[in-house]
Amino acid sequence: MIAIAERPTVQIPTKLYTRLSQKEKSKKIMKWIRFRDKKLRGKFEFLKHQDQLGLAITLGSAAGMILFAGLYIAGIIPAWACIVANGILASILHEVEHDLIHNLYYKDNLKIQNFMFWMVWIFRGNTVSPWYRRMIHTLHHKVSGHKEDIEERLIGNGMKFGLKRFITMMDGNMSFLFQSHILRREAPKFKRSEITRSSWPYLVIYFHLWYNFLFINLFYIGNELLGKPIEIPAWLDTVRHFLNISAVVYTIPNWIRQTSIQVVSSNMHYYGDVKGLHEQTQVLNRWFLFPLHLFCFNFGSTHGIHHFVVNQPFYLRQAVAPFVHPAMKRYGIRFNDFGSIFRGNRLGKEEALVAA
Ligand SMILES: [Zn+2]
Ligand SMILES: [Zn+2]
Numbered sequence: 001m002i003a004i005a006e007r008p009t010v011q012i013p014t015k016l017y018t019r020l021s022q023k024e025k026s027k028k029i030m031k032w033i034r035f036r037d038k039k040l041r042g043k044f045e046f047l048k049h050q051d052q053l054g055l056a057i058t059l060g061s062a063a064g065m066i067l068f069a070g071l072y073i074a075g076i077i078p079a080w081a082c083i084v085a086n087g088i089l090a091s092i093l094h095e096v097e098h099d100l101i102h103n104l105y106y107k108d109n110l111k112i113q114n115f116m117f118w119m120v121w122i123f124r125g126n127t128v129s130p131w132y133r134r135m136i137h138t139l140h141h142k143v144s145g146h147k148e149d150i151e152e153r154l155i156g157n158g159m160k161f162g163l164k165r166f167i168t169m170m171d172g173n174m175s176f177l178f179q180s181h182i183l184r185r186e187a188p189k190f191k192r193s194e195i196t197r198s199s200w201p202y203l204v205i206y207f208h209l210w211y212n213f214l215f216i217n218l219f220y221i222g223n224e225l226l227g228k229p230i231e232i233p234a235w236l237d238t239v240r241h242f243l244n245i246s247a248v249v250y251t252i253p254n255w256i257r258q259t260s261i262q263v264v265s266s267n268m269h270y271y272g273d274v275k276g277l278h279e280q281t282q283v284l285n286r287w288f289l290f291p292l293h294l295f296c297f298n299f300g301s302t303h304g305i306h307h308f309v310v311n312q313p314f315y316l317r318q319a320v321a322p323f324v325h326p327a328m329k330r331y332g333i334r335f336n337d338f339g340s341i342f343r344g345n346r347l348g349k350e351e352a353l354v355a356a
Contacts (some may be wrong), residue, residue, distance in 0.1 A: 022278040025331035032327040036320040054105035069249035087253035095314035125206030132198030145274025147186040155262040158271030213243040261296035271345040282334040
């Protein structure tokens, strides 16, 4: 009789990369990003003209917004098409602003850089001044996930799940109301007067257009429903007409853009129990986020890459993403951790209960 040899038990060696420290894992991810970045820059000559590309994208997006506004006013395209197109174009300008904050365009020619800053601010009025944002965003990279992170905390990052968090993510003014007294205590760099000053003029103009548009239309609808008890003067019709046009071409697209990025950003950063770069962000790239990602240049999918390598323009960050994501997954970056929304963006569960 032939004895059947027993099948040897295969000892699967622990994969080397799982034994790395978080710092080492972060270094590996950086290497993968830089490798792909270098390859793309080598392959496509035009990427060398980074300054000019940035300027062309800025002028092109701004001109596009004016063009779509014109097409809508001329009755050639419907309101929804103008809202979608201008929302997307404004979201590209938001990316340019972020790149400018990191000095990626015209760092040796401040005249042009400042011109670009003005452009990206005028066409996206519902943000604080980009020069102030430069301060809070640089701080964000230093203290991401901690109490001092003014930029993220102002859009609800770290707050408990609920109505208050929802409103904070949706409305900058309400957020300021809810968060400013806490931030004054916990974030030394937070100064209410600085934020108020940096809202002038475009954020103030934006909010006037936005709230007047909302209130005047509420008034008209209410009046209509009640059988028109108030006779509306002709001048108010003219004001409403102007506000409604500005809403389609400017305020609604920017409201959608800003809300989309705030919802995504507020939830893709971790908060409270973050110990290092490796734990600062997750990747959000499920298909159902598409409507939000359409208006924030795929932020949830690519902003994590930016935390590891900051000196990449937004289009290159997007271009390296398909190549870098598998590496991020391998080195332990979380993907689509939607539970974070219910844990006040904590990595772990226990801390959520204590600190939210
Ligand atoms: Zn970030
Ligand atoms: Zn940044």
